[in-house]
Amino acid sequence: MERLQKDIIQFTKARNWDGNHDARNLAISISLEASELLEHFQWQSAEEALATNKQEIAEEAADVFIYLLQFADLLGIDLKEEARKKIEKNEERFPV
Structure with a gap:
């Protein structure tokens, strides 16, 4: 996971995008994505969505x-x- 985070940071810095990546903007981006x-x-079952759009969903x-x-x-x-x-x-909140 650490290596992936480093790769993402390097990708972002190489494109000078890190100036826009503050906590607020990243939180908004998480929600938008x-x-x-x-x-x-929307408007279809999970099975239908995955059958037609699995790559886009991924x-x-x-x-x-x-x-x-x-x-x-x-x-x-x-x-x-x-x-x-x-x-x-959650185990404490929702015991079996």
């Missing part, structure tokens, strides 16, 4: 992931650690 992901499922999911990695890097968030903590918290 998630909305584009949802758009593929690309939108990757966009969300890339922006989320940039956001986490900028804010110094260890996503793996935070996910583990969230799972533990």
